Amino acid sequence: MTSSSAIRHFTLTFDRRMLSHSFRSMRMTQMRRSFVSSSLSSSDNGTTSENVNANRKAQTVRLQRFYVRPETFETSNFSLSKEDSRHALKSLRLRVNDSIEVCDGQGRVKVARLVDVDARRTDATFEMTSEMEENFQPFPGRMKWDVVCACAGIKGERSSVLVEKLTELNGRTLVPLLTSRSGKIGSASASGKTASGGSSSDNSFGRSKRRKDEDEEDEETGKELRWQRVALAASKQSLRAHVFGIEKPVSFNDFVSSTYFREATCRFVAAAGGADFAEKLRGVKEAILKDDDENTKERYGLIIIGPEGDFDDDEMKVLMDTCETISLGDLRLRTETAAIASLSIAQMITNV
Numbered sequence: 378m379t380s381s382s383a384i385r386h387f388t389l390t391f392d393r394r395m396l397s398h399s400f401r402s403m404r405m406t407q408m409r410r411s412f413v414s415s416s417l418s419s420s421d422n423g424t425t426s427e428n429v430n431a432n433r434k435a436q437t438v439r440l441q442r443f444y445v446r447p448e449t450f451e452t453s454n455f456s457l458s459k460e461d462s463r464h465a466l467k468s469l470r471l472r473v474n475d476s477i478e479v480c481d482g483q484g485r486v487k488v489a490r491l492v493d494v495d496a497r498r499t500d501a502t503f504e505m506t507s508e509m510e511e512n513f514q515p516f517p518g519r520m521k522w523d524v525v526c527a528c529a530g531i532k533g534e535r536s537s538v539l540v541e542k543l544t545e546l547n548g549r550t551l552v553p554l555l556t557s558r559s560g561k562i563g564s565a566s567a568s569g570k571t572a573s574g575g576s577s578s579d580n581s582f583g584r585s586k587r588r589k590d591e592d593e594e595d596e597e598t599g600k601e602l603r604w605q606r607v608a609l610a611a612s613k614q615s616l617r618a619h620v621f622g623i624e625k626p627v628s629f630n631d632f633v634s635s636t637y638f639r640e641a642t643c644r645f646v647a648a649a650g651g652a653d654f655a656e657k658l659r660g661v662k663e664a665i666l667k668d669d670d671e672n673t674k675e676r677y678g679l680i681i682i683g684p685e686g687d688f689d690d691d692e693m694k695v696l697m698d699t700c701e702t703i704s705l706g707d708l709r710l711r712t713e714t715a716a717i718a719s720l721s722i723a724q725m726i727t728n729v
Contacts, residue, residue: 440478440488441469442616444609447481450511454492454504462501466494477503482612482620487511514618517547518728519665520642521677525552525632526716527559527684539713540604544611544621546720547728549677551604553626556692559684562600562626633695638679644700646681647715648693651702654719658726665727680723682716 443465449455457465465471471491480486493502524543528536528551543551553562601623608621632638643661645654665676681700688696696702705718 439616440476441465442478442480442486442613444482444613444620445479447483447485449479450481450485450487450505452505454502455489456500456502459499462499465491465501466498471501476506479503479505480618482618484514484516484618485511486514486618516549516619518724519676520661520723520727521549521675522547522680522720522723522727523550523552523677524548524680524682524716524720525554526682526712527554527556527688528682528712528716529553529555529559529562529626530685531711531713535711535713536600537603537607539716540607540621540623541611542713542717543720544608544617545615546717546724547615547617548621548720549619550622550624551608552624552632554632554681555626555628556684557629557689558686629692633699638699641679642676643678644681645679645703645719646696646700647683647705647719648687648697648702649704651704654703654705654722655726657701657703658723662727678723678727680716680719682712682719685712 443457443461445455445457456462465477471477473491473494475491476488477491478486479489488506489503490506491501492504494500526539528539531539540551555561604623608623612620627635638644645657661678679700681696683692687693703719705715710718
């Protein structure tokens, strides 16, 4: 073998050995990483499985929840509505001495026991139990989210789907916004003075009857009454202690000049070309976690969704001057889709 052949043979042999060594090293590294990952995953899965099983067990013994008026909590005995009595007696087949949860829709929850049923099984009388003290459940989450939506133009059942999903996603309130391109819901119009905005802590079920009792000038439309029924039904289904609120329609000018608008912790308006919504929300969450006054300061955020056809130029200029514009992607979304998607993102990032 010549010297050049010997050198070439040595070089090839060395390269093969080095390559084999590299493959073995890479394989060992991958195996170690896989072991660590599987160990962590097994640990996480163990904890998660325990939580899931505990929650599944709790659901099997959880009492059925019914909503009652706040003044019911001041009495010892009360009757459910005809509809709820029929549901309790015929669908749930409750018997005397069976218990239920009652909630005032504003955070108060207590246990009541069925004590009497009429002969036709259409009226159920309950007694507040003394075994369990009244429990107050604060509104869940670090941040309360209100959706301000120009929803007058939403057709058919799509508006009911909007209310249902915002309720299930733990939104606090829907504020119907009247704009130049979404101008009227019932007797409230974008230029009229009958609409008023803002969020209240007691915008709960039964609002329509209270309005009628108070002889308010505005007459609620079939759409508004349907929204309230949908919100109540979705609140029951979700076991909310705070019923989702439906505000009276508010004109654009009244909304942006209100104290409710100015005092919001954050204000976002959905607009094509806006900033990364998730990134903005991470900044909001970081600021909340750093705030020492977290337990005493009410925080609420506004998510503003325009009508089909968008806000006009003047409205958009006002919003761009007073709110942060955020993007929900490159596709054109329906009004209700944008509202549901934005609330989903906000809840996932700030409140989980």
